[in-house]
Amino acid sequence: MNRCIQGRWPQTRARTGASLAMLGLLTACAPTLPPLPDSARVTVPDQWRNGSPTLPSDPVTPTAGPPAGTLSDTATDGALVAPWWNVFGDPVLNDLVARALAHNSDLLLAGARLEEARATLAASRATEGPTVNLQVPYQATRSLQSSGVSNSRVIQPAIAASWELDLWGRNGDLTRASALRLQASEADQRGAALSISATTVQSYVALLALDAQLALSRATLASRQEALRLAEDQARVGYISQLQLTQAQAEYASVAQAIPQQELAIRRQEQALALLTGDSGTEQPRGVAFDRLALPAPPAAVPSALLERRPDIVQAARQLAATDATLAARRQAFLPQVSLSASAGRLYVNALDYDPIRVWSVGASVLAPLFDSGRLRSQFDIAAAQRDQAAFTYRARVLNAFSEVENALAGIDRLAEQRRFALQRRDVLARSLQYAHDRYEAGYAGYLEELDAQRNLYAQDNDLIRLQQTELENRIALIRALGGPAP
Structure with missing residues (x-):
């Protein structure tokens, strides 16, 4: 028997060597992973051009792209968005935002x-088990x-298992891609909450x-x-004269x-608020x-902190990492x-x-692709192109955020x-109106001079309201651009 074993051992070793050689040949046929395009990289500035307060913590080292392939499978995010709108000091506004976040x-x-992303991740994890x-x-x-x-009648109840x-980690990469897409969906939800x-x-x-x-306008109309x-x-x-009278009538009509x-405009703005809060078109409280x-x-943040604060950038980074994991899985499809x-x-x-007769079976199979008319290669090229698209999307998001x-x-x-x-101009125009009125009362000037001063003051008061609105909206835009208030 020993001679039999010794005689068969070289044959077994030869078969094993041939199998390993074939496996190495199949592994060599798998394409190499292409690097990210150089044009998709973006340089993060050290500070803002216009200057801003910085966070008390040390600044994050600028990177040329997202840390693809190094993100965890579980996001550790808390609330959708911090209640930064409380700083306006309006309880009605606080209630409106709460309704919008609940019903938009x-x-x-x-x-x-x-x-859907959570269910997809659960399905991906299920493929890794038997x-x-x-x-x-x-x-x-x-x-x-x-x-x-x-x-003849035959019944054969049995329990069958397969695994x-x-x-090569293909199923693990697909699961990681699903986990990263879940994080992208969570970032998308936070971005939607911040935007709303x-x-x-x-x-x-x-x-x-x-x-x-x-x-x-109503107060001005009463005075007019x-x-x-x-x-x-x-x-x-x-x-x-009649000319002065018609000028007064024209100013009143204006x-x-x-x-x-x-x-x-107020009615339409109320309707827009109702749409945001998911309500019907009713009168909005003040x-x-x-x-x-x-x-x-203004919130404090250094440019590099924007990469993890803005939900749309975080979403693009997770999507890029997910496409990178999918590309790796496509490469592993070339392997047995x-x-x-x-x-x-x-x-x-x-x-x-x-x-009853006890029956059982145990088996194993190896599937190694040899020829598929280029199907696997095409799927790999598609995944590579999708990864590059995600990289360019990330770059565009970062540049847009900085802008x-x-x-x-x-x-x-x-x-x-x-x-x-x-x-300052409003104060000057108010004094000009008083001077024009005094001159008209004293008979030194015509009524047209006072009408012109009234018109200028009314226009300046409207400009001040619009300017205050623009300043408030600019602060809101800054909070939104920074991804919310400082943590």
């Missing part, structure tokens, strides 16, 4: 996409034999600004109505015309007056696949008086300076 259709849709099935085949036959008609060995909250705050600010403009009554009395006695326009809204302080199978059960046959932050930072000082000069 876009956010509900993002939540449904998140649940499958066990209960089989109960039943067969009845009737045939003619030399001994006569034969009836594909993940030798910012849009709700901006819409509410616009509504209060329209209310302020309407109040200004009194001025028009005096002008009509003076025109009847010949104290002023302000009166603005009121229904502003009322229509809280503090427009000029009592607090101006939020090993599957194990086993079954055990009993066989019941009426010819044996249903005396939005720079624009908002540039607006802080410029808008504050503009408002300072606008207030």
Whole structure:
């Protein structure tokens, strides 16, 4: 027997060597993973061009791209978005944002996409384990034999198990890709919440600004109505000309015309808020007056911190890492696949008086692709192109985020300076109106001079309201561009 074993050992060793050589040849046929395109890389600046307060922590080292392939399978995110809108000091606004985050259709849709991603991850993880099935085949036959008609019934209940060995990590990479897409969906939901909250705050600010403009127009119309009554009395006695009277009438009509326009804009703005909060078109409540809204302080963040703070950048980074894992799985499809199978059960046959016979089977199979008309290569090239698309998407998101932050930072000082000069001009125009009125009362100037001063002051007051609205919206845009307030 020893001689038999010794005689067969070289043959076995030769077969093993041939199998290993074939396996190495198949492994060499797998394509190499292409690197990320150089044009998809982006350089993160050390600081903002317009300057800003920095976070107290040490700045993050700038990177040229997302850490693909190094992200965990489980996201560790807390609330969707911090309640940064509380800084405006308006409880009605706080309630509106809470309703929007609870009932907005876009956010509900993002939540449904998140649940789909969770289910996809669970399905991917299930492919890594074995499958066990209960089989109960039943067969009845009737045939003619030399001994006569034969009836046969066979029942074979069995439990069958199968398992594909993940030798090369293909199933693990597919599961990791699903986990990263789940993180991308979570970032997408946070981004939707941030966008909805910012849009709700901006819409509410616009509504209060329209209310302020309407109040200004109504107050101006009341004063113009009194001025028009005096002008009509003076025109009847010949104290002023018909030209001066028509100018007063035109100024009164100009302000009166603005009121229904502003009322229509308010109605439409209320409808926009109702759409954001998922309500029907009802009248929206108001809280503090427009000029009592607090101006939020600009959040602090260094440019490199933006990569993990902005939900859209985080989403693009996770999507890029997911496509990278999918590309690795496509490469591993070129390698042999090993599957194990086993079954055990009993066989019941009426010819044996249903005396059960124990049956079982154990097997294994190796599937190695040899020729598929280029199908695997095409799928690999598709995955590589999708990975490059995700890389360019990430680059575009980062560059767009830097641009939005720079624009908002540039607006802080410029808008504050503009408002300072606008207030100075308003004071000058108010004094000019008083001088024009005194000169008209004293008979040194015509009524047209006072009308012109009234027109200029009314226009400047409207500009101040719009400028305050722009400054508030710029702070909202900065919070949104930075991915929310500082943690």
